[in-house]
Amino acid sequence: MTTPLIARRVERTPSATRPAVRADIQALRALAVTLVVVYHLWPTRLPGGFVGVDVFLVISGFLITSHLLRRPPRTGRDLASFWARRIRRLLPASLLVLTTTLVVSRLVAPETQWENTARQTAAAALYVVNWRLAADSVDYLAAENAPTPVQHFWSLSVEEQFYAGWPVLVLLLVLLAGLGARRALRAGGPGQPVPERRLGLVVPLGLGAVVLASLVLSIRATASEPASAYFITPTRIWELGIGGLLAAWLAWRGREGVTRHGPTATVLGWLGLAVIVWTGFAYSGAVPFPGWRAALPVLGAAAVIAANAPARLPSPTRVLGVRPVQWLGDVSYSVYLWHWPLIVLVPYATTGGRGLVDDAGIVLLTLALAPATKRFVEDRFRFPRAGTPLRRPYLYAAAGMAVVVGLAGLQIAEVHHREAQARAALDKATTSGDPCLGAAALDDPTACPRTTAAPVVPAPAEAAKDKSDAYPEVSGGKDCWSYQPRFRVITCTFGDPHGTVDVALLGNSHAGQWLPALEVLARQRGWRITTYLASRCASSDVDQRFDTPAKVRRCRAWGRDAVRQIADRHYDLVVVSNRISLPADGLSGSRSVAAYRDGDVTMLRRLHASGAAVVAIRDTPAPLRSVPDCLAENPKDFTVCSGPRSRWRSDDPVAEAAEQVPGVVTADLDDHICGPRTCDAAVGGVVVYFDETHLTATYSRTLAPYLGSVLARALPGGGGPT
Structure with missing residues (x-):
């Protein structure tokens, strides 16, 4: 054989035959890893430190x-x-x-x-x-x-x-x-x-x-x-x-x-280093990268290598050839490997965040x-x-x-095993008939105790996946979202396919979070729901600040196309909700909010003119931190994850615009999500959010009765049996 x-x-x-080490390249390695580590530890101090990676690549x-x-x-x-x-x-x-x-x-x-x-x-x-x-x-x-x-x-x-x-x-x-x-x-x-x-x-x-x-x-x-x-x-x-x-x-x-000897090599070496350092301070995460902008740190690194300046003053090779710099260049690979896991894991180990x-x-x-x-x-x-x-x-x-x-x-298998147990606990809780489950707990706080510790449903790890049926991972492949950069209008149908009341759900992911509540109502009242949802793009008729001009145009076009299709199909009810995750293009602060409000007025007028009943749901309070992560880190004290209602609640141009369009109804359900002064991450034993801003599907379902009463008032005849 x-x-x-x-x-x-x-x-x-043989082990004795080892390549010669160039001091200038070792110094470049030391500079590159320093840029990366400082950027990861203190990004505001060195906003472009990510260019250290580009130096390593060269x-x-x-x-x-x-x-x-x-x-x-x-x-x-x-x-x-x-x-x-x-x-x-x-x-x-x-x-x-x-x-x-x-x-x-x-x-x-x-x-x-x-x-x-x-x-x-x-x-x-x-x-x-x-x-x-x-x-x-x-x-x-x-x-x-x-x-x-x-x-x-x-x-x-x-x-x-x-x-x-x-x-x-x-x-x-x-x-x-x-x-x-x-x-x-x-x-x-x-x-x-x-x-x-x-x-x-x-x-x-x-x-x-x-x-x-x-x-x-x-x-x-x-x-x-x-x-x-x-x-x-x-x-x-x-x-x-x-x-x-x-x-x-x-x-x-x-x-x-x-x-290379002479002043040219010395000048070229210093110039290359200066360009790298300058980009470390001048660039930031807002700079589209890599693209042509990466050419500056790349050519800077190439210039230092090409110069191969002699190890004598005033050459950068001599200045940076000191032992500490060379030592850091020598261990730079291992420094790169270890620094990031420590940055991520130390806050979990110390349970107090990261300080100096x-x-x-x-x-x-x-x-x-x-x-x-x-x-x-x-x-x-x-x-x-x-x-x-x-x-x-x-x-x-x-x-x-x-x-x-x-x-x-093995780790993934353990997670899936825990999730199966969590789903069983969730099924048991939602079929128990508990009058204090979810949003109902806020109806009478004296009768329903505040949820301040585990267990909750869904369990935190399962809560992170507790999304509406509009997501393909939930529905088994049915993806109902319009995505950047093309933002094509995509529709999906839920509820009773033979329903007598046609409902359109329009907006971005904060409209999608209401689908579970609407599905509960659809089963009860014989409604057919058609979704017009986009990821991140609000349905307002305004330019939104995406990272490319093409996305800005396509997002606005998606909103207009979706509104036109809804108007042409003459729905009985249109439910609208959006979260403003991006400022209006070229604007900020109050001017951005005003631009969204004007765009929402235009959108709502077009929808109302189609003859449909239109309901604008005020955007939900947002903790702006991962709720499942926080609950998992603090299983014995959920109050750490709570926050003032005044801070979690933000301006909502859709709700403001609804007040300017006669006939449009506003649904404000914040009282069923938060207490008078405090918003909790878990209410009535149910996790409220599956991430930083979106309601879990379970909590959304517990809001169905409250949303249903508003929709019934908007629809002629109440929209069917209750």
Whole structure:
């Protein structure tokens, strides 16, 4: 029996043969990780610190391409050897951090975070978490989820995907470089460097074409969908590619690794550093990124690498070549791995949020864990003994990934088991006939005790998923939402398909939260409900401040199209509600509220003119913090999650507009959600919100009698039997 090809290969690089370390690149690493850590700890102090990731990408692209061109791959065996070295360099530390983070999260984080953390951990172990984050970023409700402690692995996923494809590209380009390069490869023999000049222009031109294509895609994707463009690999390849292109250009000119002397190199090095630091302070989360704006930190990093200034004053290499900076650059990978899980998990462990002492502790613990990880994990696996079978790192990688994915799967299974128990408890509570269940508890507070501790229904982890049937995860795939960027009008039908009263539900997600209550009424009164719902986009006739002009136009067009369709179909009743999650485009404060109010007046007049009874539901009070998370963190004292009614209640242009349109009825149900002065996160044993602002489907159903009385007054004849 023959041994597989990969099994016969062995590592040929002895541990003593280690690549030279450039002080300027180590300083760049130190700067990059400092920018990222400071940004994550104190984002208002360094609002553009996220550009540190872009600096890392350029460094990785440069070093990997330099290595590939110094010893160009000729066969699949060479690629396998290259990937084995990447596995040894990156996976041991990353899998250690993922495993530790998953276990600690289970111990200290609220149960509402367990499933999302487990899913992202599994994706991070497989180096595809950036795609999961990209999908979540365009999901309005998923985007509001608390960040997981492994979210920072998105950039490592991009790099690993780059490492998978870039060497193949280099191999193909080397093979296309011409007869002269191939003769040089054969004459050099195994392990001999290839004269870079003999590779000609093919490699730089080929890499340049990929860089250009990725840059164009990045600019277009950032302009159309910046949230997902930030994470996906095609929009980031050009940043790694700039480093690779620089390496190819230097190799072609025979200047790779050559230190440049004179004032030009010094000025170029300082200029590159200055550009990076400037973007760290000048950029912010409001800047569409990456796109062309990423070119500044990317080119700044490339300038420092290209300068390769001498280690003498006033060169940046000399100034930043001091031991503390070089040490930080040396452990920067482990610093990056550890800092974010600590930032996310420490507040759960201390149960008091993050203060200055906590932040200092996070920094110190990161700087303690990083060198230990570097010494005992990174270096331990990075340089194998000569003769080590090439298959070994692949087997270790597969086993390590399987462990992490398996642990994540167990965590998800536990969550699902708990949810099944929670659903059983919910079914029992909702069929018990308890007169104090949910909103009814506020009818007579003296008879119904205040809910101040667990248990509640749904349980916090289940409450986070307790949404209306308009969501596909609830209805089994029936998605009733219009999404950005296109905002097409989408309708769904609920209730009695043969109902004698046709009801339209119009608005964004705060209209959708009333669907469970309307479904209760539809069963009782024979109503047919048609939904016109959009994610985040309010139905007001006003431009709303989305992150691209196209979304601004399409959102307003969706509102107009939905109103026109409703008017053309002559519904008996139209129920409208919206939450203003975005200011009016170009406006803020009271001017934005006034613009929404004027747009709502226009909308309500059109609906009323169609002959339908129109009811505007005043938007519900909003705690603006995750209620399920808070309840899970404080099971013995729910009052921590309560808040003043005056602060939770906000301006509602729809309700104000309804007062200006004769015939339109306003439904204000706040008295059935909050007490006279205080709003609680759980009322009558029921969790009120499934996130920061939206009612749970269970609590919405308990509001059906109160909503029904308002709708009955608006409809001729009361809208059917009660």
